[in-house]
Every structure is written in structure tokens, then in C-alpha cells.
Amino acid sequence: MAPRTRAQRKRAREEEVEEERCRLCLEEDHPLVQPCACRGSAKLAHKRCLDHWRRTSPKEDAAYRCGQCMDHYRDALSLELLSARLQTERTDGEEIIFTLDKLAAELHAQGKWNEAEPLYREALEVSRETLGNRHLSTLACIGNLGLLLQAKGDLAAAEPLHRESLEVRRETLGNRHPDTLAAISNLGTFLQVRGDLAAAEPLCREALVGLRETLGNRHPHTLISIDNFAMVLQDKGDLAAAEPLFHEALEVKRETIGSRHPSTLISINNVGMLLKAKGDLDAAGQLLHEALEVSRKTLGNRHPDTLISINNLASLSNEKGDLAAAELLFHEALELSRETLGNRHKDTLISINNLGMVLDDQGNVDAAEPLLREALEARRETLGSRHPSTLNSISNVGMLLQEKGDLVAAEPLLRETLQGRRETLGNRHKDTLISIENLGRLLQDKGDLVAAGLVLLAN
């Protein structure tokens, strides 16, 4: 690189200095914080100046989000101010649905799911009673509670809410209204999470086409819908179709809501994990590191999204062969997941399974076995035996038993995996092909060369 001249260096420094001042009092004394997605001269502020504005502004939303970029602050002060407002409204006998919903959404976004749930439920109850079952506000409450219960892993309770929200919106708003399209996307994603890709795909596709047409390609709802559809394609094994969509969503989010927004972090993780699946580990590493670093800073170490980020980076370390780093990260994710999400949440089970796998890879079969079995048992109970994650667990326990030399116990598990993947993913999906190889190798180990040949030939 050519050495910079004095003039260039001076200019660069002046620009930095010019930007580093509080957007409220215009003073330059530190420390300055970056509270939202605003950039340029509005990027930084003193915490004390911003807090004062938030506590005293007459604007309804000043307490919890930036009026310029609409990014939420997602911090303790938002909760404090909204809780106080709710308290006042209750005491004065005022309308509370709006504030209930705002406070619940804030708790939801901050990962405080258990505290959000009773508030969403109350908002829904009051809304049904006072506004009726088909009012827009009631439908929003139904949708929000459905998303929260899904995040918490209570799929059985979430499903009727997703379906009710969609059905009533189709009837009252029509099929092309953005709210209907968002509900279609939500139900599609619910089905994807449940492992029902065949039912998820047409819904996610319908929502995306409709949102592109009605809201345009850069609207936040469209961007979420792009991610959701791409996720289904990725789960189906169609990485080539998923990749441009994940990239598109990430690029536009960086431009419109900035690189620190939680929704952008999800996109960074999505692209990172896709690149990892494609074997581009260096590019994946850059993104997954970025997502985790910003997530720890803006959401905190215990936020569910941060835990997903830790898991993702750990699985990349694993893939790169850095088993010690992977084990450390998986341990951190697992400990925090057990505490904050509980032992049976799908994200906790991912951590349990992954830690088991990395221990197994290091030859520590005795430590790995109880973890892999715990993940399998809980997944059978919470997701059912045909869910892709359960099938992974069945395969993992089967392979571990094979490694231990217990071929009799391993065989039915590997057969069950293959059968399940044929039924749910089809015969050409890469996971199905891996299953065939695994079962073939087991039968070879057993000395049953004829059966092994038949399994491998069927490929």
C-alpha cells in the first residue's frame, strides 16, 4: 500500500473528529455510544443526553425507539419506561392494549420470553373482549402470541394461533393484503420449523411473491419473507436456490437498517452458515465472527440469538478441525441455553447434540453418549420421529453405537434414519445419500456383504 501523504492523513482525522459528537448536545466529550441504526452525524450520543430525552419526550415512541431510523434501543430503560406507562394506564383505568403489546414486543425482542408471554396473553384477551375476534388489533395479538410460543418451542400451542390469524385475515383483508401475506409467511415458517417442508414451501413462496409485489423488494416484511423462503429451500437441500436469496436479504438489510440490527445479524448468520455448508469456511468464518461479536455487544451473552450465534461459530470451528475451540463454545452455549431456554428447547437440544458430536469426534465416547441420547429422546418427544433434527439424532446415536462395536443396537437406528429421510427428504437429498452410505458401511462391518451391496446399489 502506498504511504499516505500528510494532507490525506489530516483530512481523514478531521472527518473522524467531525462525526464524533453527541447528536443531542453536539459536545464531543466521551464516552459516546451508538444507540441505534442511525449513521453519519446522528450516529453517536451521550447516554445521559439520550436517556434524558427518552424520559422526558412527549413523543409516544421516544421511550423505546429512535424516531429517525425507527430502530429499537432494546435495553433496560425501554422496559422501565413502558412498564411505568402501563402501570399508570392501569391505575387510571385507561386503554391498555397498545402499551401491553409494545411492552410484550420489547420483552420478546430482548429474549425475555417468559415475561413477554403473560402480557401478550392479556393483550389478546382484552382485545378479544373489547374489540372482537376479527379486529385488526386482535389479529395482531394472535400473530404475536403465536410467534412467541413458536420461539419458546411450544409448537402445539402456536399452530392454532397461526392458523386462526391467517384464516381471519384471508376472510377480512383478502389474500393480497400485506398483513395476510405476513401471516402466510409466518405459517409457512412454522411448518418449516416443524419439519414439514412440503407444506411450508408453497406458503413461503406465495408470501414472498405477494410481498415483493405489494410492499416492494426492500421492505422489512419482504426481507424477512426472503429469509424464510430461503430457509425452506436450504432445508430441502437446494443451496443453489437459497444462496442468492440469503445474499439479497443481507445486502438490503445492511443498507436499510444497518449492520447492528438483530434482523441483519440473523441474515449474517444465514449467509455464514450457507457458505459453511458449501465448504467456503474462511468466508463463513468472517461473517459468523462478525455476527457473534455484534450480538454479544448489542443483545448480550444470554440472548437466544446470541446463543444461536455461539453455536454457529462453534460448528464452524468443528468443521475446520479446531475441536478444542468448538468444545469451549458449545459448552458456553449449552450452559446458557439450559438456564435461559430450558432442557427441552430446540436450540438447547442443538447445543446438546453438537457438544456430544464434538466429544465423539475427539474420541471421548463415554462423555458423548449420554448427551447424544438426551438430545434424541427429547427430540422424539418434542418434534416427533420424522423431524429432520430427530433423524440426525437417531443417526448420531446409531453411529456412536457402531463405533463402540454394538452393531446389533446400531442397525435399527441407521435403518430408521434412512427410512425417515427417504420419506421426508426424498431419495436424492444429500442427507439421504449419507444415510445409505452409513447403513452400507455398518452392514459391511457386520460381514453381511450381500445386504451391504444391495443397500449401496440402491443408491
Ligand SMILES: [Zn+2]
Ligand atoms: Zn450529549
Ligand SMILES: [Zn+2]
Ligand atoms: Zn436512529
